[in-house]
Amino acid sequence: MKTTPDPAAAQPMRLAPIVTPDAKFFWDAADRGELVGQRCGACQRFRFPPRPMCPHCHSLEREVVPLSGRGRVYSWIRPVHPQPFGFAEPPIVALIELAEGFRIVSNLVGIAFEDVRAELPVAVEFEATQGGHRVPVFRPVSAS
Ligand SMILES: [Zn+2]
Numbered sequence: 001m002k003t004t005p006d007p008a009a010a011q012p013m014r015l016a017p018i019v020t021p022d023a024k025f026f027w028d029a030a031d032r033g034e035l036v037g038q039r040c041g042a043c044q045r046f047r048f049p050p051r052p053m054c055p056h057c058h059s060l061e062r063e064v065v066p067l068s069g070r071g072r073v074y075s076w077i078r079p080v081h082p083q084p085f086g087f088a089e090p091p092i093v094a095l096i097e098l099a100e101g102f103r104i105v106s107n108l109v110g111i112a113f114e115d116v117r118a119e120l121p122v123a124v125e126f127e128a129t130q131g132g133h134r135v136p137v138f139r140p141v142s143a144s
Contacts, residue, residue, distance in 0.1 A: 011130060012127070012128040012129055012130055013086050013087060013088060013130075014086050014087065014127060014128070014129040014130065014135065015085065015086040015129060015130055016129040016130050016131040016133045017030075017129065017133060017135055022049075022050045022051055022052060023049060023050045025038070025050070025064050026038075026050055027133065027135075029064075030126060030133070030134050030135055030136055031132075031133055031134050033126050033134065034066060035066070035067045035069045035124045035136050036064050036065060036066055036067060037064070037065055037067045037098075037100060037102075038050040038051075038062050038063070038064060038065075039062065039063050039064075039065050040054040040056065040057065040059055040061065040062060041059060041061025041062050041063050042054065042057050042059035042061050043056055043057040043059065045057075046100060046101065046102045047062065048102045048103075048104060050062075067098060067099075067100055067124075068098070068099045068100065069123055069124035069136075070098070070099045070121070070122070070123050070124075070141075071096040071097050071098040071099055071121075071122055071123075071124075071138065072096070072097050072118075072119050072120060072121055072122065073094050073095075073096060073097075073108070073116060073117070073118060073119065073120040073122060073138075074094075074095040074096065074097045074103055074118070075094065075095045075118070076092055076093065076094040076095070076108060076113075076116050077092075077093050077094075078090050078091070078092050078093070078113045079091075079093060086130075091107045091108075092107060092108040092109075092111070092113055092116060093105065093106075093107060094106060094107065094108045094116070094138065096122060096138050104136075106124075106136055106137055106138050107127075107137045107138070108122065108137070108138055108139070108140075109125070109127070109137045109138070109139050110139040110140060111139075111140050120140055121140065121141050121142070121143045122138035122139060122140055122141060123138065123139060123141045124136050124137070124138055125137060125138070125139055
């Protein structure tokens with residue numbers, strides 16, 4: 001017989017992502033613990049955020065490819081006012097330059113704001129949200 005977890009204790013604070021049709025593949029992969037990107041089927045350049053048409057060659061061809069999940073911190077802030085909704089403490093919001101050469105906005109975890117440095121090597125992991133979803137976040141790793 002299944003046990004029912006206490007809903008209040010089991011419910012993450014973090015809000016579920018707002019899923020648009022163009023980015024559904026990205027969030028579905030995140031729910032599985034996978035980081036994926038959208039690459040142009042014609043010129044092979046990445047499109048981020050995902051969109052129907054390539055901004056470089058205007059092709060409508062696209063493919064979903066797995067990403068390494070590795071990158072480096074490009075810039076970062078900690079929004080304090082107003083208090084970010086869905087977090088006990090203000091998160092570190094960071095622009096991560098992925099190994100594949102494009103940048104995504106995410107959160108840094110496992111490090112104090114004061115210790116963040118440009119070019120800090122990071123790797124993806126996934127945090128639970130409300131509604132049973134998961135979102136990518138990045139944690140510092142050794143440079144090797
Ligand atoms: Zn293209």
